Every structure is written in structure tokens, then in C-alpha cells.
Amino acid sequence: MPALAEVIAALEDAYPPELAESWDAIGLVCGDPAEPVRTVLICVDPTSETVDEALDLGAQLLVTHHPLLLRGVHGVPADTPKGALVHRLIREGVALYCAHTNADSADPGVSDALAEAIGLRVLRPLDPIGERTGLGRIGELPEPEPFSVFVQRVAEALPETEPGVLGAGDPDRPIRTVAVAGGAGDSHLAVAAQAGVDAYVTADLRHHPAGEHLAAGGPALVGLTHWASEWPWCEQASAVLRRAFAGNVETHVSTRRTDPWTIRTSRERNQ
Known part of the structure; x- marks a missing residue:
């Protein structure tokens, strides 16, 4: 060992x-x-x-x-x-x-794992440090798809949480190029807009920055919980250890959902 x-x-x-x-x-x-x-x-x-x-x-x-x-x-x-x-x-x-x-900044890192889970081919960092490292990633889908379909793709790719996955934008907007950032990413809203992508997937988006971003014509937004956006990294890190210690170290990815939100409810409306 x-x-x-x-x-x-x-x-x-x-x-x-x-x-x-x-x-x-x-x-x-x-x-x-x-x-x-x-x-x-x-x-x-x-x-x-x-x-x-x-x-x-x-x-x-x-x-x-x-x-x-x-x-x-x-x-x-x-x-x-x-x-x-x-x-x-x-x-x-x-x-x-x-x-x-x-x-977060490594190559590959947290955002690469998120991009891979969604089915994106990574092209470059969203906010680069050098050529290959940096925060976030920009990737592309194999084929364009409507934003409503893309939001569902994201929801099915990640572990389920009570808040779920939220989409902000025209449901029919074609999505091909996508920026992703694991964890809290609204500080990179302007960078995603400048990159000219069709959609931006990240966590912890706030009301006013998100609304102002959309009003300015920025990419459609997909909002995740912080935990769900970073959970794919766990398998990536597990693979690092499996390659380094093949057969000598047993690795496990946690199955415990540590997202803090545990209840979702809505008011029933009379028809």
C-alpha cells in the first residue's frame, strides 16, 4: 500500500x-x-x-x-x-x-468534469491562466439543440437535488457553444457574454446579476446547485488515483448528497 x-x-x-x-x-x-x-x-x-x-x-x-x-x-x-x-x-x-x-483551474479540472458530464467537447478555458488552465471551460455540443432540450440534458446528466435545474432564456434558442463553471459562477457572467457562447451553465446565480445579464442580450443561463455542479469532479479525482495506484488503492465516490437544500414546495392553485 x-x-x-x-x-x-x-x-x-x-x-x-x-x-x-x-x-x-x-x-x-x-x-x-x-x-x-x-x-x-x-x-x-x-x-x-x-x-x-x-x-x-x-x-x-x-x-x-x-x-x-x-x-x-x-x-x-x-x-x-x-x-x-x-x-x-x-x-x-x-x-x-x-x-x-x-x-478548479487544473487541466483537466472541475469544469472539465462538468462539461464531460453534459456531453460537451471542451475547446478552451473560460477565464484562462496560460493556454490550458484557468477557471471554467468553453465547449460545444455535437449538434445544436433547443434551449429547453439542453436544460433537460443538463438535468439528466447531474445528480438530482431538491431545487433541481433552472433555465433562463428563450426555450427555442439554438444551443451549440456552451460555457460551464463548476461552483459559484456569476462573477464570470460578463466573460461568458464576451465569449459569445449560446448558454452558460453554473451554480449560485443571483437574481439581479442574472436578470441584468439576460437583459443585455447575454447567453441563456442554466442554474445548478453548487454541490451538483462540482460532484462530477469526484469521479475525475478517483480516476487519477486509479491510474496512479492500479490495484493498490481502492477508491470510492461519495453517494451522500451534501447539498443543503432538502425541501421544495409550491402553493397549489385553484383551477
């Missing part, structure tokens, strides 16, 4: 730490780099649910996209939610490693 340090090296070869934003908190949160790793669980969020899953699998390593301790902390007491997770992981001998904005 490889040591934790070897597994981290494989992950950092795929998702170079130098690609992370300066404000980010990536890397090893807890765990002994010398300890052997036999089983790895990969997920989007470090939560009590995904820690439960890691323990059920007997995993020695939990790899997450989102950091547990993004903002500076002065302690991790066990009577706080995040501190309790750190104590539990250490007691059970499970390491925690986070690949966040470095995985």
Missing part, C-alpha cells in the same frame, strides 16, 4: 497547489503522511455525513473539494461542528485532504 504522502503527491500532480487562489486553504488538514492508505473516499464537502461514509468504508483518506477550514481559525475544539469533525477523523485514523481552487 502507498503511504499517504504518495497519494497526496499523485493528487498534487493532477491538481498543482500553485494553481490555488491566494485566499484558499488547500492540502492536508489532518493525517500522518507516513501512514499507509488502502481505501479513499472522494466527495465535495467535508461533513458529518461524508465522514460517516468514510468510516463505513474503512477509508484511511477522505479527499474533498471544499476545504473544512477555509477561514483562519485559532483552535478546533471538539464542541464546535468543524472541530468535532477534526477530532473524529484523528481518533479514527482518517486523513483529510482538500483540493479546491487548484482543482
Whole structure:
């Protein structure tokens, strides 16, 4: 079995730490780099649910996209939610490693996984860093299709969430070129518009920026939940480890939905 340090090296070869934003908190949160790793669980969020899953699998390593301790902390007491997770992981001998904005900008990275899930052929980064890396991706469909059909394509490609998938735009608009950005992407609305794509798929779109974008003639919008937009990356990261440690490390992609929204309802109207 490889040591934790070897597994981290494989992950950092795929998702170079130098690609992370300066404000980010990536890397090893807890765990002994010398300890052997036999089983790895990969997920989007470090939560009590995904820690439960890691323990059920007997995993020695939990790899997450989102950091547990993004903002500076002065302690991790066990009577706080995040501190309790750190104590539990250490007691059970499970390491925690986070690949966040470095995985967003890597080639391939989070947005490549989203594009692949939707069925796009990736052409270039949406917001490039160099030639091949950067945030978001621009891709194209094999053939144009109406926006209403495209929204359904996205919904069927991603795990189901209570809020579902939302579309904003003319249902009959032909869609061929598409920008995607895993995670919160309304800061790239202008970049997507400048790219001249037909549609932009991302998460956490806000009311006013989205409305102003559409009023200005920008691409049609497909709104996802943050978790669903980044979940395809888990399989990508799993494949990285399978290639690096063929037969020596067992990898699992989390099946726990950690999207925070759990109820959707609507008022019944009298006919």
C-alpha cells in the first residue's frame, strides 16, 4: 500500500497547489503522511455525513473539494461542528485532504468534469491562466439543440437535488457553444457574454446579476446547485488515483448528497 504522502503527491500532480487562489486553504488538514492508505473516499464537502461514509468504508483518506477550514481559525475544539469533525477523523485514523481552487483551474479540472458530464467537447478555458488552465471551460455540443432540450440534458446528466435545474432564456434558442463553471459562477457572467457562447451553465446565480445579464442580450443561463455542479469532479479525482495506484488503492465516490437544500414546495392553485 502507498503511504499517504504518495497519494497526496499523485493528487498534487493532477491538481498543482500553485494553481490555488491566494485566499484558499488547500492540502492536508489532518493525517500522518507516513501512514499507509488502502481505501479513499472522494466527495465535495467535508461533513458529518461524508465522514460517516468514510468510516463505513474503512477509508484511511477522505479527499474533498471544499476545504473544512477555509477561514483562519485559532483552535478546533471538539464542541464546535468543524472541530468535532477534526477530532473524529484523528481518533479514527482518517486523513483529510482538500483540493479546491487548484482543482478548479487544473487541466483537466472541475469544469472539465462538468462539461464531460453534459456531453460537451471542451475547446478552451473560460477565464484562462496560460493556454490550458484557468477557471471554467468553453465547449460545444455535437449538434445544436433547443434551449429547453439542453436544460433537460443538463438535468439528466447531474445528480438530482431538491431545487433541481433552472433555465433562463428563450426555450427555442439554438444551443451549440456552451460555457460551464463548476461552483459559484456569476462573477464570470460578463466573460461568458464576451465569449459569445449560446448558454452558460453554473451554480449560485443571483437574481439581479442574472436578470441584468439576460437583459443585455447575454447567453441563456442554466442554474445548478453548487454541490451538483462540482460532484462530477469526484469521479475525475478517483480516476487519477486509479491510474496512479492500479490495484493498490481502492477508491470510492461519495453517494451522500451534501447539498443543503432538502425541501421544495409550491402553493397549489385553484383551477
